[in-house]
Amino acid sequence: MIEVRELTKRFGATAAVDGLSFTVRPGRVTGFLGPNGAGKSTTMRMIVGLDRPDSGTATVGGRPYRTGPAPLCTVGVLLEGRAVHRGRTARQHLLGLARTHGISARRVAEVLDMAGLGGAADRRAGGFSLGMSQRLGVASALLGDPAVVILDEPVNGLDPDGVLWIRTLLKDLAAQGRTVLVSSHLMSETAVTADHLLIIGGGRLLADVGIDDLITRAGTSHCLVRSPDAAVLHSALTAAGATVTAEDDGALIVRGVAAERIGTLAASRHATLHELTPHRASLEQAYMDITRSRA
């Protein structure tokens, strides 16, 4: 469990993170979503004690990350950007981290295999592609078999295989009961894996919502109605407060009333319906609306 309370961090005049509070629960994938510059990376760095907050607290399992006896076994983190010396091999890099905790070379080999780097384990990281570097970063996050996993834009630079691997991994980690926080600036990517969403903009929390709730909340944007009795329906719906637009092919686009109400109205006027299709607003649209209205 990650608990962030009133976290604030300024860089000069910009408030990168501005009074942010949220809780990340175990057993599900929590998507940390927001446009570039929203403060996602800064928040994640503060959770693992790399950036010092100006005010507020971040705790993992009830204690600040810095005070734990075995940080790598508490939180596994993939940060933005490279964090590997080009002159060391993938295995040497991981050993350098593992040894600080007395984690075995066998575990290092294990996470290298999990990350699909078994064949590249003894190659210098300087020659790694962006995707391989990203896999190495994920391997280092898994090194201590941590109960909390934080990944900052993990699909960046990954090929389609890698993207699929990350998606499966995230779901597996959550299914094992771990706390998983994964950031992205893309709703389309997050929606595939996340069960819960934290949406931020300008360093502030804009939404803390389950993905299902967001789908419901996004609501029905309009209904498409086809009827041989279009004229009757048109006036009845308008009278009921709906906004109705007639399409060239005779279909009606109805906004402002739910599909159920349209059906009931049609029945009461003995109008025949050939089609009644509710169209949901896309998550993408909901995300845009949330970030645009409040950012």
Added chain:
Amino acid sequence: MTAAHRVTFARVARAEWGKLITLRSTWATLATAALITVGLAVAININVYRTAGAEVSPRALTAQTFLGVDVTSLILGVFGILMITGEYGSGLIRATFAAVPRRTPVLLAKAVVLVAAGFPATLAACAAAMLAGRALLPAGQHADIPTRALLGAAAAPVVLALIGLGIGALVRHTAAAITVYVLALLVLPAILQPALPGHLADDVVRYVPVAAAQALYAVDTGNPFRMLAPGPALLTVTVWTVLALAAGGAMLWRRDP
């Protein structure tokens, strides 16, 4: 994870040792420094004893044999700087500090492994230089280099490397740290000498890190005012090293990586 997995200083030191010896540049640097130490000792002694009537004494032999240690000190100083600025440059420092969030044990561990890798290398090089120096003495003549001077010559570059490590932690950028190191340790004393009144200059300059480090392996010059005696010299370099590492450690702790 089992309770056996926790951070201890010994483990951090072991990790840093592994990180140090897995870099090719470590071996290249230590080998270069050793070759230069021995090579310069050979070249200088050959050159001096080519002239008939050159002084044969422990003082002269020591000075000639260890003249190249200044070069080694510069190389190891940069080596010490890179041990920490290299991590900032590559971004590795964030992974390192995520694993060891108390941070200062990392710097201390780096200091320990720097000594563990550096001192045997410089000691071997200085011992080889000493043997070469003795072998090159004019036929039938004899002089010895005191063991204290041998140990001092091996320690001096390591001390300056530790100060480099502290400066590296303080400054974080390789180029800037090397500039600070060269200015503060090499250029500043050279400027102080003419800038200060005579007696004061001698008093001040012999306490600067490079002069105190040189005093570790100087054999009695007959002029007690120019250099510190070995004991005070050791104390002086220790104070400088602790200061540099403490300043570097404080900066590591305070500033976001």
